[in-house]
Amino acid sequence: MTIRSEPDRSRRDPGLDAIVRERRHLINLAYRLLGSLAEAEDAVQETCTRWYAMSRRERDAIESPGAWLTTVAGRVCLNLLGSARVRRETYVGEWIPEPLPDGTAADPADRVTLDESVGMAFLVVLESLTPAERVAFVLHDVFCHPFADVAEIVGRTPAACRQLASSARRRIRAARPSPAAPAGRSAGVVRDFKRAWEAKDIGALIALLDPDATAVADGGGLAATFPRPIEGAEQVARAWVELAHRRPGTTVLLERTVNGQPGLVARQDGAVVTVFAFDVAFDVAGDRIKRIWVIRNPDKLRHWGAVP
Numbered sequence: 001m002t003i004r005s006e007p008d009r010s011r012r013d014p015g016l017d018a019i020v021r022e023r024r025h026l027i028n029l030a031y032r033l034l035g036s037l038a039e040a041e042d043a044v045q046e047t048c049t050r051w052y053a054m055s056r057r058e059r060d061a062i063e064s065p066g067a068w069l070t071t072v073a074g075r076v077c078l079n080l081l082g083s084a085r086v087r088r089e090t091y092v093g094e095w096i097p098e099p100l101p102d103g104t105a106a107d108p109a110d111r112v113t114l115d116e117s118v119g120m121a122f123l124v125v126l127e128s129l130t131p132a133e134r135v136a137f138v139l140h141d142v143f144c145h146p147f148a149d150v151a152e153i154v155g156r157t158p159a160a161c162r163q164l165a166s167s168a169r170r171r172i173r174a175a176r177p178s179p180a181a182p183a184g185r186s187a188g189v190v191r192d193f194k195r196a197w198e199a200k201d202i203g204a205l206i207a208l209l210d211p212d213a214t215a216v217a218d219g220g221g222l223a224a225t226f227p228r229p230i231e232g233a234e235q236v237a238r239a240w241v242e243l244a245h246r247r248p249g250t251t252v253l254l255e256r257t258v259n260g261q262p263g264l265v266a267r268q269d270g271a272v273v274t275v276f277a278f279d280v281a282f283d284v285a286g287d288r289i290k291r292i293w294v295i296r297n298p299d300k301l302r303h304w305g306a307v308p
Contacts, residue, residue, distance in 0.1 A: 092221030
């Protein structure tokens with residue numbers, strides 16, 4: 001962090017402009033680091049609070065407020081990642097990152113840019129990394145920060161941060177050996193899945209699923225769902241047919257974008273009660289669904305209330 005020896009007192013508080021200008025970047029960074037928009041918003045708020053906790057003289061002495069904000073936000077997220085691991089040990093059932101619709105926030109400064117780095121499959125893999133690996137990888141590989149800057153956030157040498165990012169890349173490649181199908185083709189697979197589900201056609205569902213397909217649900221103890229992952233195409237298909245039989249008549253299935261990828265939402269009495277995210281793998285013989293994530297925890301669906 002560069003400090004000017006003689007700050008220019010005549011200019012306005014640079015932090016206010018920086019916060020306005022950098023808020024979306026900070027939200028995007030924090031969401032990718034934490035997998036939770038609620039926690040990302042809290043991390044950015046804490047970053048801003050720390051800025052204004054300094055005196056005007058101290059703030060004026062910071063040459064690059066944007067770099068300072070990024071550094072502090074990264075450290076806040078690193079601390080939260082460490083405590084999150086402890087909290088998730090007592091989480092009821094499986095923990096899945098918070099799903100995002102298009103246009104997540106009313107304020108454009110709070111919106112997360114939906115690209116491949118927020119795809120549900122990618123975020124789930126990031127959950128398997130250590131906090132230091134995740135911070136080093138996201139900052140360097142996703143946001144292109146040099147390792148010297150990453151080192152200041154992680155508290156290790158640039159060489160050590162380079163090794164952390166390299167380790168993260170290897171683990172990500174190992175966890176995702178099959179490339180994702182293009183969005184247009186994924187949308188077609190998800191649409192066919194929806195039709196087969198509504199028709200309770202177990203054969204059609206099995207044909208759309210990879211033989212080793214898995215389905216994971218997150219209710220957080222606040223909504224009923226299957227407690228353990230379901231494995232195998234036939235088992236997943238049978239579970240979805242059973243869900244179709246149990247689904248209330250007022251529930252409507254809609255095709256929607258989930259974290260930038262084709263997905264489904266279930267709406268009941270005007271409210272979104274379930275979000276389904278899909279990992280559709282590219283296959284020359286036909287694209288198939290490898291993973292389904294089912295998010296029912298209402299705390300993770302608060303941004304879906306206004307989705308048409």
